[in-house]
Amino acid sequence: MNLLCPRFPQRPALVLDGGAVLSYSQLQQAVQSFKLHWQARELVFLLLDNDLSSMVSYLSALAAGAVPLLLAAGLPEHALRSLLDRYQPECVWLAASRQAELPGFDAVLSQGGYGLWRRRQPMSPPPGPLHPDLALLLATSGSTGTPKLVRLSAQNLLSNADSIAQYLQLDEHDRAITTLPFNYSYGLSVIHSHLRVGACVVLTRLGLFDGAFWPLLRQQQVTRFQGVPFTYEMLLKLRLDRLDMGSVRSMTVAGGRLAPERVLQVHQSCQAKGIDFYVMYGQTEATARMAYLPPAQVGLKPDSIGRAIPGGQLGLIDEQGEAVSEAGKTGELIYQGPNVSLGYAESRADLQLGDTHQGVLRTGDLARFDAEGCFYIEGRLHRFLKIHGVRVSLAAVEQLLEQRGLAAAAWGVDDRLCISVQAPDAAGLPVLRDELAGLLNVNRSTLSLHALPALPRLDSGKIDYPRLSAAV
Known part of the structure; x- marks a missing residue:
């Protein structure tokens, strides 16, 4: 699978800390060279940060047909050990300084402060083959070594990236900046959707509260900014209305509920700056996004998640499993679309499974819809x-x-x-x-x-x- 847009080989694909620029052609060459280190249909752990080596290792693993599990570069040793024992990967890519955490693996490559290690002895008995549709694994919370993983296909990744690019109206002139972790489904979807259309991604490890972040955002003429609710709560405390956002022309929030009054505050600040503000809703189980509220409706319905993304459908079911057809009534939110994951995994054996969701996801969220078909989250079914x-x-x-x-x-x-x-x-x-x-x-x-x-x-x-x- 190749996520890189082939239409603009000379346009910038990545801007690195320090200002170096890689074109799509140069990034493609780096991916093709690195993919020789992977084998098709092997399981690989990638412990990643927002940097070039991480990007190339990830894209090359996909291109080679390996199946990566994305994890944070700083994943604690005990969490890594638990995952290694449960899933038995053939290869691990992580910071070179962590070599001692991989007994039974031999060093294959050292690059950019990272190392690639391959299992020394074949597993006995050998594990069954990975399912042919399996392309990527993510932790359910995008976080800290939980053994429950989400199994994603190439169709999941490509369809969701294209849908997001469509409703955000992304094109090759856009620039995003990495404000979220690489291994988090929301942060990953930003990378996917921009690379699919030939846009540029500014790769940085800087946090929002690093002094150099905002000058970098303005210098690199970033047009797209994304954050979770906590991001916007902090930006409001920093006086978002007075913050120089440079060339930013859209801002998005997902990853949880931002209080309606905060949504209105951000919306009003964005309006004053000529910036579009999108409220979005999603889960890792649906690759990333399931719904969005267009900027024109944010001021009118700040407590809504809007409608389904292009290619998807939202609905409700009651406690008896019957469809809810009346506006204002509460039920469990159900999503259908090509971005619904194949299902879950809790062991290496589960990676042989096919599509257990069959394109339908019970979100576990309680919701209602209004007369205009916009949806509102009322809470978690099990919270x-x-x-x-x-x-x-x-x-x-x-x-x-x-x-x-x-x-x-x-x-x-x-x-x-x-x-x-x-x-x-x-x-x-x-x-x-x-x-x-x-x-x-x-x-x-x-x-x-x-x-x-x-x-x-x-x-x-x-x-x-x-x-x-x-x-x-």
């Missing part, structure tokens, strides 16, 4: 607790606190609701506990509130709930 018989939505609790200006995360088990609040101390928590107990109609003894200086987050900006529960 509910029963508190002495009272059904409590964890998402609703978090939104309630958000409306009070508090960054908080809700979690727990039945009859025990835990809430972690980002605060310097616990001074105000007893009063907040009483207030929440009344609002939720539960006994205050079932509520446990904790103050944390900062909520733990994944590289994608999402709250790290497992680490949160361990912290308290």
Whole structure:
């Protein structure tokens, strides 16, 4: 599979930290040269960062017909070991300094601070062949070594990239900048959609709060900016309305819910700058995107995810599995489209499986639609607790606190609701506990509130709930 647009060989494909530029022709040559190190239908682990070596290793693995699992360059050793034991890859690509973490593998190549290691002895018994449609593996959360992976095909990747490029109206004159991790489905979809149309990607490891990031964005005339809700919460604190966005002409948010009032704030700042702001919705299980709200509707429906992307369909089903046809009624959100993944994997044996989703994804999100066919997420189907018989939505609790200006995360088990609040101390928590107990109609003894200086987050900006529960 080749993700590189062949129509503009001399146009810039990548801009690297330091200012070096690679044309599409030069990037294609680098991919063709590197792909000789891979074998077709072998499983490879790629621990990646937003740099040239990572990009070439990934694109060349796809081109060679190998099946990569994308992981963060900084994946902890214990998480890497767990995945190695469970999936038994033939090759691993990671930072050269981590060689000691790969007993039983021999060094094949060293390049750009990374190394390629190949398994020393064949596995016994040999694993079964990877399914012929399997092209890529991603962790369900885009994160930290969870053994549950999403199996993606070439059709999934190409159809979703083309759909995103269509509704964002990307072309060869666009420039994106890497504001998200390479191994995160949202960040990866930005790379795919731009390379498919001949646009340019500015590859940088700089974060939004590095002093050099914004001058780089302006210097390189970036036209497309993307972020998760946490990104925009921070930009609003930095006074987005006063921030010089240079040549940026569209901004997108996905990867979770951005509060409607924040959506309006970002939309208004973008309008004043002549920038289009898109609200998007997706899951790794659908490669990346499933729905989007066009800029013209953001000011009117800031709490909506909009409609299905080109080539896809959205619908609802009730608890009996029947289609919901009445506007305003809630049901589980169902998506159909060519970007729906093949299914999940939890072991090497699962990589032999075919398409278990059959183009239909039950998202696990509760939603409704309005008279104009726009959809609204109401919460997660399984993010509910029963508190002495009272059904409590964890998402609703978090939104309630958000409306009070508090960054908080809700979690727990039945009859025990835990809430972690980002605060310097616990001074105000007893009063907040009483207030929440009344609002939720539960006994205050079932509520446990904790103050944390900062909520733990994944590289994608999402709250790290497992680490949160361990912290308290």
